Amino acid sequence: MLKSILSVRQPGWVIPLLAGVVLLCLPLLGLDYATMRQVQLTIILALIVSGMNLSLGYAGELALGHVAIYAVGAYTAGLISIHFQPDLVIQLAAAMVCGLVIGVITGVPGLRMGSWSLAMTSFFLVLLVPDIVSIFKSQTGGRNGLAGILPPSVLGFQLSSTGYFIAMGLVTIAWFAAMRNIASSRMGLSFRVLKKSPVLASAMGISVYRMKLLAYALAAVPASLAGALFANLDLYVSPESFSFQFAITVLAASILGGSMSVYGAIAGAAVLQFALNSSSDLQQYSPLIVGMILITGGVALTGGLAEVGRVAVRWTGVRLFGKPDGVARAAASAAEGTLDHIDGRHLEAKNVSKSFGGNRALIDVSLEAEPGRITALIGPNGSGKTTLLNVICGYYRGQTGAIKLGDRTITGLPPDRVATLGVSRTFQTPHIPDDLTVKDVVITGRYSHERVSVFGVLFRSPRYRQVAKDDDRDARRVLELVGLSHLASEVATTLPLGQRRLLELARCLISNPGAILLDEVASGLDENEIKVLSRILLELREKGSTIVLVEHNFRLVTSLADQIYVLAQGKVMSSGTPEHVQSDPNVKREYLGVDANEDRAQ
Ligand code: ADP
Ligand code: MG
Numbered sequence: 001m002l003k004s005i006l007s008v009r010q011p012g013w014v015i016p017l018l019a020g021v022v023l024l025c026l027p028l029l030g031l032d033y034a035t036m037r038q039v040q041l042t043i044i045l046a047l048i049v050s051g052m053n054l055s056l057g058y059a060g061e062l063a064l065g066h067v068a069i070y071a072v073g074a075y076t077a078g079l080i081s082i083h084f085q086p087d088l089v090i091q092l093a094a095a096m097v098c099g100l101v102i103g104v105i106t107g108v109p110g111l112r113m114g115s116w117s118l119a120m121t122s123f124f125l126v127l128l129v130p131d132i133v134s135i136f137k138s139q140t141g142g143r144n145g146l147a148g149i150l151p152p153s154v155l156g157f158q159l160s161s162t163g164y165f166i167a168m169g170l171v172t173i174a175w176f177a178a179m180r181n182i183a184s185s186r187m188g189l190s191f192r193v194l195k196k197s198p199v200l201a202s203a204m205g206i207s208v209y210r211m212k213l214l215a216y217a218l219a220a221v222p223a224s225l226a227g228a229l230f231a232n233l234d235l236y237v238s239p240e241s242f243s244f245q246f247a248i249t250v251l252a253a254s255i256l257g258g259s260m261s262v263y264g265a266i267a268g269a270a271v272l273q274f275a276l277n278s279s280s281d282l283q284q285y286s287p288l289i290v291g292m293i294l295i296t297g298g299v300a301l302t303g304g305l306a307e308v309g310r311v312a313v314r315w316t317g318v319r320l321f322g323k324p325d326g327v328a329r330a331a332a333s334a335a336e337g338t339l340d341h342i343d344g345r346h347l348e349a350k351n352v353s354k355s356f357g358g359n360r361a362l363i364d365v366s367l368e369a370e371p372g373r374i375t376a377l378i379g380p381n382g383s384g385k386t387t388l389l390n391v392i393c394g395y396y397r398g399q400t401g402a403i404k405l406g407d408r409t410i411t412g413l414p415p416d417r418v419a420t421l422g423v424s425r426t427f428q429t430p431h432i433p434d435d436l437t438v439k440d441v442v443i444t445g446r447y448s449h450e451r452v453s454v455f456g457v458l459f460r461s462p463r464y465r466q467v468a469k470d471d472d473r474d475a476r477r478v479l480e481l482v483g484l485s486h487l488a489s490e491v492a493t494t495l496p497l498g499q500r501r502l503l504e505l506a507r508c509l510i511s512n513p514g515a516i517l518l519d520e521v522a523s524g525l526d527e528n529e530i531k532v533l534s535r536i537l538l539e540l541r542e543k544g545s546t547i548v549l550v551e552h553n554f555r556l557v558t559s560l561a562d563q564i565y566v567l568a569q570g571k572v573m574s575s576g577t578p579e580h581v582q583s584d585p586n587v588k589r590e591y592l593g594v595d596a597n598e599d600r601a602q
Helices: 002-006 014-029 033-058 066-083 088-113 115-135 161-183 186-196 198-203 208-234 244-257 264-277 280-284 286-299 304-316 385-393 415-421 438-444 454-458 462-482 497-509 527-543 554-560 578-583 585-601
Strands: 347-356 359-369 373-378 400-405 423-425 515-519 546-550 563-568 571-576
Touching (some): 033 066, 088 115, 088 208, 161 186, 161 208, 244 286, 244 304, 264 286, 359 373, 359 571, 373 527, 385 546, 423 497, 497 515, 527 546, 527 554, 571 578, 578 585
Antiparallel strands (some): 347 359
8 A cells, every 4th residue: 555655656846845845844843053053054065066966977077176166155155245235145146156257267277178187176276265265365354264244134134043044945945956957958968978978979969168168167056056055154254164175075975975866965965964063073083984985985886875765766666756857758749660851961071081190091082972872881990981980070180171061061160060060970889878768868869959048958948848848759759760669768878789779870860960970880780680770771761861871791781872982991992883883893802802701700
């Protein structure tokens, strides 16, 4: 009976909302001052940790300077309170703006240089806080701290301690609602694609640098809000609160709660806050405890407490937080396994040369691919096939040559622009982000289409809802087409290689690309999967798609392709119809003999 009640599906926001209501009602329980203070400090820590989860857990940025942004928020709010006015809303807004500005300015150099540089520069920022506070001693009070902050008010009414607690609760609820919206939107998916690989992100049309900056900037929001709340809680701010030790505590709370989770931040923060401050004995050993959490969390507790929660949910059948957005609307629309007409475009690479040092990978290679035709590119290993795709997609810049898609010259454009303009590709080794469902992986392919603003995501605008609905419908449709619709809710990385290749193909198709480049898409596929693949490729051709098929399997190529280019040592050795290429004596001698053996071996 109990189990059947518990098993009732609840919408994703009910439990978090109930938790929020409980939080707001805590002052009614008559808890003692010390406990209430611990709760308030937990809220502050959870906000900072949540920012870290966004940039570190979701976007994979080794940004560790959130405590510095927390300090910026605290000093901004404190100074406004002392010199202008004690209105909490104004202080929160100002702290957020200053946190964002300082965060972005200090983050840009590290973001440009990449992972470890970002970790170093952001951690260094934390070490600098006391010095910067000392430099501006006359305003900040230096090491003695900033005193004289006025009790907070809202719209001219001074807040009681209960009123302030409720204000803190409301800010926390608002942020975690925003964080949930980010994590479960295609923006959250894009962060995870970025975490997997910048190469993959740009192939999805995501501007890597802009996305990194966005994650970094958004992470500054809760940290600076936490700072403003802290300043108004103690009415005093000093540099000791923003120590290196505290930065490590934030990292430990993030790992303990689960970096790639929304509500794990609250669990991690609560455990650390209450555990470290429950007695003065423990406080004394806090660096040791934090260090142990960092080590055990990193080694044994992958996914943190959030993962424990997820396992418990799976085990009991209670769906505490609902499924991520798209999945909840399962089978809302009947998916059809067909595509409408595809607007394929003419793709031309002309006289492309590319050398890596002395290694001439491509020598004056030209290739044309037409809509409604399958153009195959074959050649032995190391003959330059992948390099040509990389030049077309903008990953490499050829020393000579021009690339055109339709009338548009795309030579030298960055890969995300090339993807946005309509060139979609699969990879020789499939690139699939971790922990995403099959359907969500497909949806990431739609990123460059129908973009939604950050505000649209945060507030779930009507446009956001419409786009999410279209994402869901189209993902189901292409999954049906490649025969993976029954696996839509599975974790994509658990699929065998053959299905991962078909999944990559689905991810390409959802963007309705002008040209599709498939790098050895048939390798690793079993006979059935090859049949499915052939059927899909023929259907795509029928619908007007432009397809470039890089392949080893000569039999497959000759049965499918309209036009074949044979590469050998970076040069086009032969090109033409399958019949022409098959009867070319050069191909027979140099290539076919080799490949016929490989073909038998498959
Ligand atoms: P294929 O895809 O036909 O097997 P590739 O295009 O991967 O061949 O490689 C063509 C040649 O270019 C090879 O000699 C390879 O070693 C070289 N090459 C490819 N990418 C790089 C790179 N990033 N740096 C240096 N050499 C490379
Ligand atoms: Mg290759």
